[in-house]
Amino acid sequence: MSCTPRLTQLLRLRGFRMTPQRLAILQALHDGGHLSPGQVYKRVAQTGMMETTVYRTLDFLAENGILFVTNRAKGHLAYELARASHHHLVCRTCGAQVDLEREALQPLVDQLFQRTGYRLDVGHFTFSGLCPVCLPDSE
């Protein structure tokens, strides 16, 4: 990947280290898009890395802003390489998805700030809903 030298530097500046395990996991996410810990493990199992390392590493990389995390259905997490801030809107019936640019949540951020003084963390949301196709069928 083209970004590995940059990420290596980023970690070193913070006193952390780049490792073959972290590189393998980054590669898996580079190839796979949004993946659960189990899916990541399947893609790196060949290297002999432990599954516990996958969990730890995903959490670590997300903590350092190198990965995005999102809460998928029923409390399950999915990770992806951090890129332009965005969110997802997925149809609960047919699974169709659309992406939302970061700015789509700015009105909510502003409104919550006005109402409560809280500044919303705009991370990487996955919203559920009904797509235009399924919406009419629902009732």
Place this chain on the structure above:
Amino acid sequence: MSCTPRLTQLLRLRGFRMTPQRLAILQALHDGGHLSPGQVYKRVAQTGMMETTVYRTLDFLAENGILFVTNRAKGHLAYELARASHHHLVCRTCGAQVDLEREALQPLVDQLFQRTGYRLDVGHFTFSGLCPVCLPDSE
């Protein structure tokens, strides 16, 4: 609880049954507010009920609209007795919370509908952010 006859009827109309286990779990949530499955289990363990029953029952009651579920930190779920639709905004630094009435998300619902044609499911969100006290400290 005062609502148990109504809930019993609700379940029967759908072909389900009220049981001592379900009543105990409802009581625990009545007393405890927002609880994780483990916290619910602690409160009903005295009855001898299995922990697996707690998980199943929480999922079942939420599926039937009797409980609200929400995604708390790192993919962990919390349940509460369904009441007036609302959401939560919690400070990621000090943990301070404010509640949001259902209408607080209506602008987002409308905006997403306009932009994408998707109708957002407005369930029971827990948003993270910085409270007015912690906000200035964050640089």
Place this chain on the structure above:
DNA sequence: TTCCTTATTGCAATTATTATCAATAACAAT
């Protein structure tokens, strides 16, 4: 290159969550 420090991993043990299936008990009908 070699040596040190210590961040990181492997490994094993816990804990959390889900799945299976036979035994139980709600509750509707008699």
Place this chain on the structure above:
DNA sequence: ATTGTTATTGATAATAATTGCAATAAGGAA
């Protein structure tokens, strides 16, 4: 009250996720 149907639970196994610690290795310094 008794019976029959079957939703529900207990019990156990399987799977997912977390934790603790000793062994390993990244990478800065000599």
